[in-house]
Amino acid sequence: MTENLVIVESPAKAKTIEKFLGKDFTVVSSFGHIRDLEKKGLGVEVDKGFTPVYEVPEEKKKVVNELRKLASQAKTVWIASDEDREGEAIAWHLISVLGLDPSSTRRIVFHEITKEAITNAVESPRQVDMNLVNAQQARRILDRLVGFEISPVLWKKVQPSLSAGRVQSVAVRLLVDREREIISFVSDSAFRVTGSFSGQNSEGTEVLLKAECPKKFSSEAEAKNFLVKCDTSSFTVENVVVKPGTRSPAPPFTTSTLQQEAYRKLGFSVAQTMSVAQKLYEAGKITYMRTDSTNLSSLALNTAREAVTGEYGAEYSRTRQFKTHSKGAQEAHEAIRPTYFDRKDTTGTANERKLYELIWRRAIASQMADARMEKTTITIGMSASPYNFTATGEVILFDGFLKVYTESYDSNAGEDDKSILPRVDKGMALTAGIINAVQRFTSPPPRYTEASLVKKLEELGIGRPSTYAPTISTIQSRGYVAREDRPGEKRTIAQLTLSRGKITRTEKVEIAGKEKSKLFPRDIGIIVNDFLIANFPDILDYNFTAGVEKEFDEIASGELEWDSMISGFYRPFHKTVDESLSNKARMTGARQLGNDPATGLPVMVKMSRFGPVVQVGEASPENKPRFANLRRDQLLETITLDEAMALFALPRVVGTFEESEMTVGLGKFGPYVKHDGKFYSLKKGVDDPYTITVERAAELIREKREGDKQKVISEFGDIRVLNGRYGPYIVHDKTNYRIPKGSDPQKLTREDCLAIIEKGSKTKSTRGGKKK
DNA sequence: CAGTGAGCGAGCTTCCGCTTGACTT
Numbered sequence: 008m009t010e011n012l013v014i015v016e017s018p019a020k021a022k023t024i025e026k027f028l029g030k031d032f033t034v035v036s037s038f039g040h041i042r043d044l045e046k047k048g049l050g051v052e053v054d055k056g057f058t059p060v061y062e063v064p065e066e067k068k069k070v071v072n073e074l075r076k077l078a079s080q081a082k083t084v085w086i087a088s089d090e091d092r093e094g095e096a097i098a099w100h101l102i103s104v105l106g107l108d109p110s111s112t113r114r115i116v117f118h119e120i121t122k123e124a125i126t127n128a129v130e131s132p133r134q135v136d137m138n139l140v141n142a143q144q145a146r147r148i149l150d151r152l153v154g155f156e157i158s159p160v161l162w163k164k165v166q167p168s169l170s171a172g173r174v175q176s177v178a179v180r181l182l183v184d185r186e187r188e189i190i191s192f193v194s195d196s197a198f199r200v201t202g203s204f205s206g207q208n209s210e211g212t213e214v215l216l217k218a219e220c221p222k223k224f225s226s227e228a229e230a231k232n233f234l235v236k237c238d239t240s241s242f243t244v245e246n247v248v249v250k251p252g253t254r255s256p257a258p259p260f261t262t263s264t265l266q267q268e269a270y271r272k273l274g275f276s277v278a279q280t281m282s283v284a285q286k287l288y289e290a291g292k293i294t295y296m297r298t299d300s301t302n303l304s305s306l307a308l309n310t311a312r313e314a315v316t317g318e319y320g321a322e323y324s325r326t327r328q329f330k331t332h333s334k335g336a337q338e339a340h341e342a343i344r345p346t347y348f349d350r351k352d353t354t355g356t357a358n359e360r361k362l363y364e365l366i367w368r369r370a371i372a373s374q375m376a377d378a379r380m381e382k383t384t385i386t387i388g389m390s391a392s393p394y395n396f397t398a399t400g401e402v403i404l405f406d407g408f409l410k411v412y413t414e415s416y417d418s419n420a421g422e423d424d425k426s427i428l429p430r431v432d433k434g435m436a437l438t439a440g441i442i443n444a445v446q447r448f449t450s451p452p453p454r455y456t457e458a459s460l461v462k463k464l465e466e467l468g469i470g471r472p473s474t475y476a477p478t479i480s481t482i483q484s485r486g487y488v489a490r491e492d493r494p495g496e497k498r499t500i501a502q503l504t505l506s507r508g509k510i511t512r513t514e515k516v517e518i519a520g521k522e523k524s525k526l527f528p529r530d531i532g533i534i535v536n537d538f539l540i541a542n543f544p545d546i547l548d549y550n551f552t553a554g555v556e557k558e559f560d561e562i563a564s565g566e567l568e569w570d571s572m573i574s575g576f577y578r579p580f581h582k583t584v585d586e587s588l589s590n591k592a593r594m595t596g597a598r599q600l601g602n603d604p605a606t607g608l609p610v611m612v613k614m615s616r617f618g619p620v621v622q623v624g625e626a627s628p629e630n631k632p633r634f635a636n637l638r639r640d641q642l643l644e645t646i647t648l649d650e651a652m653a654l655f656a657l658p659r660v661v662g663t664f665e666e667s668e669m670t671v672g673l674g675k676f677g678p679y680v681k682h683d684g685k686f687y688s689l690k691k692g693v694d695d696p697y698t699i700t701v702e703r704a705a706e707l708i709r710e711k712r713e714g715d716k717q718k719v720i721s722e723f724g725d726i727r728v729l730n731g732r733y734g735p736y737i738v739h740d741k742t743n744y745r746i747p748k749g750s751d752p753q754k755l756t757r758e759d760c761l762a763i764i765e766k767g768s769k770t771k772s773t774r775g776g777k778k779k
Numbered sequence: 780c781a782g783t784g785a786g787c788g789a790g791c792t793t794c795c796g797c798t799t800g801a802c803t804t
Contacts, residue, residue, distance in 0.1 A: 152794085170793045
């Protein structure tokens with residue numbers, strides 16, 4: 008018999024709290040929500056005042072039974088779910104599902120896990136706030152209505168199994184809108200002039216400095232003209248301005264900023280960041296990793312101050328509390344921070360150690376003093392031109408928090424050279440060394456990374472810390488967008504150099520548009536996006552969530568009835584759903600490109616059942632059109648007639664080998680040679696399917712055969728011992744079996760193998776069903 | 780593993796937010 012039962016959301020939290028509360032309290036976890044709208048069907052009785060139909064999901068039944076048992080044995084039940092909309096709803100569902108008495112069940116909240124906060128909470132219990140619960144129900148119902156009414160429209164009008172939702176559809180829109188900005192971007196170029204200068208300062212020291220002309224010259228002729236002036240000009244130091252400056256540390260991590268920095272500094276995907284953080288949290292090394300708050304508990308502030316003072320000295324310490332600015336923040340938790348500030352590093356996998364250190368540095372730095380610096384700007388005047396050159400430098404006078412942490416930024420522009428400048432005096436004469444004018448192209452807006460998309464969604468108040476990673480994964484698994492690299496294209500840039508009175512012109516090659524791990528919209532994402540914008544512009548509006556959130560807040564404060572809010576939304580919404588269904592047109596993204604120059608047949612691109620294709624000729628009973636798949640880096644929207652026709656160059660016959668034809672093609676898994684019914688992959692970065700020779704193709708076949716020979720260790724009819732990527736293994740009946748340690752694969756007999764198979768098939772549990 | 784591309788039309792797909800496992804090579 009338990010005196011007091013406390014229910015929290017997370018099991019790791021339960022463990023910690025139990026320690027603070029002593030033996031009169033048993034603390035257990037609900038593992039998040041325990042009840043949801045029914046899985047099948049709409050889950051909302053629209054005609055009965057939008058009554059939600061709740062059920063306990065199959066995977067939650069065990070937890071619920073356990074909780075019910077414990078609750079019936081306890082004298083007092085305390086519900087300590089998070090202090091936000093979802094937490095309040097969890098409390099209400101718990102009372103209802105566990106059959107608790109609402110008046111005697113105590114609802115408590117704390118947003119930091121410290122003994123003080125918890126004891127305070129226990130001393131001031133309250134009851135469940137039904138207004139807040141209703142705000143959550145409205146949120147849940149709205150999301151279900153939007154998702155489950157629009158998705159079936161897509162199944163009919165675009166393709167089966169597609170999905171739409173308040174969050175995911177806007178995420179895709181951000182990517183499509185950005186892609187179109189990039190498509191329509193016209194690059195411009197200008198010449199940037201930099202030079203080196205030397206002279207003697209008043210101390211008699213020879214100094215050298217590099218400076219840049221702030222004026223950008225839009226044509227090569229203008230740049231050249233300026234260099235001619237430079238040649239005849241004298242240069243003097245016109246001004247030296249020294250300005251003090253300070254820099255302050257960034258706040259400790261929230262989910263979103265952790266994902267951004269882990270991507271930039273460690274190259275983690277958002278999902279990877281969350282799973283590594285989960286491990287650290289479960290081990291008690293960091294506080295909760297799904298949070299939108301930059302707040303730190305007073306305990307954290309105190310221990311951080313001790314750690315900073317101990318490690319770096321009192322002058323490095325500055326206690327700060329940060330305000331949370333992000334839209335829609337509910338601040339149920341603290342910021343992400345190390346549990347113990349005096350632990351600079353940790354044990355575990357390499358990734359766990361790296362992420363821990365990042366979190367530690369960021370949190371510690373947030374409790375450190377500003378950095379102080381001195382910025383110097385030197386202006387160099389010219390006698391022959393009204394333009395000038397400037398050099399900027401920065402000297403750090405006191406490093407402060409920079410000792411521990413510097414924030415990274417997404418930027419494609421090169422960092423400014425912030426070096427230390429030599430001592431120069433106003434009026435000092437300078438001699439120009441080499442002066443360069445280099446052509447610089449403007450760049451289109453950058454594509455989103457997973458992390459920068461999360462940042463944007465957070466700014467718009469769309470999605471929550473617990474859903475950023477799953478949303479990014481959903482839009483990828485639906486095929487709307489893909490994370491990819493692009494090699495970029497070469498382009499020539501001009502450079503003019505003035506040296507010893509002579510101007511020379513050279514050309515250099517640079518790579519433009521190279522992309523690494525960026526999110527690219529795919530054709531199906533673009534088609535769905537356009538369809539949704541045409542039919543549901545309100546929901547696709549970037550401010551839709553902000554608007555409904557405002558209404559949820561009004562429900563929470565009791566100013567608005569949840570059902571009248573839903574009804575106000577649903578009536579016009581459902582009408583558009585019906586209208587878009589009755590409109591017969593299917594969306595295929597079809598586009599006419601012109602006519603095939605060879606045959607005169609019409610050429611079009613469109614989305615087929617299996618992806619984007621080029622089609623030459625019309626389909627009719629007596630005529631089958633020719634088809635070719637688009638490449639991954641091509642879009643229906645931008646492909647040209649020439650590019651489309653070039654796709655028919657493959658597959659092609661390269662020649663014969665051993666009296667059979669060799670065909671080169673582009674398959675799902677890249678370019679290949681097909682010979683005698685077998686496939687041989689071309690070597691990445693070495694072979695090109697369009698130009699590969701007969702000799703090379705034959706060589707690939709021989710190489711593969713040689714490799715396969717070494718692959719087979721021994722063969723006993725239907726049982727084979729093979730060399731694989733992870734070492735030797737046995738294959739029988741399409742199943743792989745590991746060879747036990749200690750046995751020599753070379754010496755295995757058929758009987759040995761059968762024994763291993765027999766044993767293996769007993770131990771092998773569920774061999775994961777069908778995978779998509 | 781390297782194809783397919785239309786149509787019969789069964790029965791399936793789908794949302795967002797809260798929380799962890801239990802799985803695989």
